[in-house]
Amino acid sequence: MVFMYSKVDLAKYPFTKEAQKYIESLSLDIDDLISTEYSPVLRRGVERIIEALESGYVSYRGNAFVELLSFPIARLFVESLGDEYLRRRYAVAESKRADKLLAKEEDAKLINIVRETFGWDIKKALQRAGGRFYEYKLRVTNYLTFAPYFQDRYWKLVNRVLDEGYVYLRKMDVARLVSEAVKWRLMEKKGKPPDLPPEMKEMVNTIRIKLEDQKIDRGIDEGISEVSRESFPPCISKMLSEILAGRNISHHARFALTSFLINVGLSVDEVIQIFSNVPDFDENLTRYQVEHIAGITGGGTKYTPPACNTLRTYGLCEKNELCESINHPLSYYRNSLRIRQKDE
Numbered sequence: 001m002v003f004m005y006s007k008v009d010l011a012k013y014p015f016t017k018e019a020q021k022y023i024e025s026l027s028l029d030i031d032d033l034i035s036t037e038y039s040p041v042l043r044r045g046v047e048r049i050i051e052a053l054e055s056g057y058v059s060y061r062g063n064a065f066v067e068l069l070s071f072p073i074a075r076l077f078v079e080s081l082g083d084e085y086l087r088r089r090y091a092v093a094e095s096k097r098a099d100k101l102l103a104k105e106e107d108a109k110l111i112n113i114v115r116e117t118f119g120w121d122i123k124k125a126l127q128r129a130g131g132r133f134y135e136y137k138l139r140v141t142n143y144l145t146f147a148p149y150f151q152d153r154y155w156k157l158v159n160r161v162l163d164e165g166y167v168y169l170r171k172m173d174v175a176r177l178v179s180e181a182v183k184w185r186l187m188e189k190k191g192k193p194p195d196l197p198p199e200m201k202e203m204v205n206t207i208r209i210k211l212e213d214q215k216i217d218r219g220i221d222e223g224i225s226e227v228s229r230e231s232f233p234p235c236i237s238k239m240l241s242e243i244l245a246g247r248n249i250s251h252h253a254r255f256a257l258t259s260f261l262i263n264v265g266l267s268v269d270e271v272i273q274i275f276s277n278v279p280d281f282d283e284n285l286t287r288y289q290v291e292h293i294a295g296i297t298g299g300g301t302k303y304t305p306p307a308c309n310t311l312r313t314y315g316l317c318e319k320n321e322l323c324e325s326i327n328h329p330l331s332y333y334r335n336s337l338r339i340r341q342k343d344e
């Protein structure tokens with residue numbers, strides 16, 4: 001079925017393929033955007049990011065054209081700053097906006113967005129189980145792309161209604177999964193941003209000042225806060241994949257993974273969320289252990305992961321070429337980040 005998106009739909013869901021096609025059809029370049037006609041769009045672009053920084057949520061405003069065009073502008077500004085904390089915070093804030101709007105969306109539109117933008121196999125399906133009504137069914141492989149990132153037991157596959165390769169979901173579940181997909185898309189780096197004209201540089205500078213103030217206020221560590229999963233050493237990547245797939249890992253591996261993630265800038269809550277995928281997850285115990293490793297409790301010592309030699313004796317080493325020049329997983333991460341940044 002051909003589904004027609006209104007301007008309001010595009011403004012509400014600027015991450016969709018249809019919204020991107022519409023924006024491309026306008027053939028706007030940066031010089032167009034600095035004309036007074038587009039001032040409200042640029043201002044709203046800045047505002048989206050400031051909202052993300054201040055409240056962790058991007059609101060939905062009335063003017064459809066401004067709302068739609070300000071989305072790529074905000075992304076351009078985020079990329080220009082090249083700050084991983086900002087990229088994550090903005091991605092989370094936009095995903096919350098998407099979650100809220102999608103949860104109230106009509107069925108046909110929601111299904112169309114899920115199919116066309118994300119390529120997921122979703123169907124309308126009425127099912128009653130355990131006192132709940134489920135309105136949709138989603139192919140289990142699509143479900144497992146993002147559900148393992150959620151901490152609540154509700155999302156564990158063993159707790160879901162599953163039939164013939166489909167997971168039954170409520171509308172709010174579909175909205176939550178889509179919003180997670182939006183978050184991960186927005187966290188992807190887009191390549192080198194174009195040079196900005198002075199008018200835009202000034203706006204980016206306003207955001208930079210706000211960002212730096214917030215980092216100071218919240219004590220965000222600048223050391224190696226650029227969390228880039230692609231730069232993780234193979235040993236850590238393997239441990240992380242095991243956890244995300246819901247498999248248990250050894251005590252030594254848990255310590256190495258936790259201390260690594262904390263040292264590359266993940267928060268305690270983010271690490272807990274990752275560990276929530278394992279079958280024996282106990283939030284209180286995990287929090288206690290993660291906070292201890294992060295130096296928040298206990299003697300105040302922030303632990304680092306064991307050196308490569310130690311990891312080798314535990315049978316956790318998965319050496320590759322880049323490992324030849326290092327003797328610690330954090331050195332691998334720093335070197336790999338440097339190489340990637342140079343390439344970009």
Ligand code: SF4
Nearest residue numbers: 235308317318319323
């Ligand atoms: S050499 Fe070190 S960083 Fe590389 S996989 Fe082995 S333990 Fe990990």
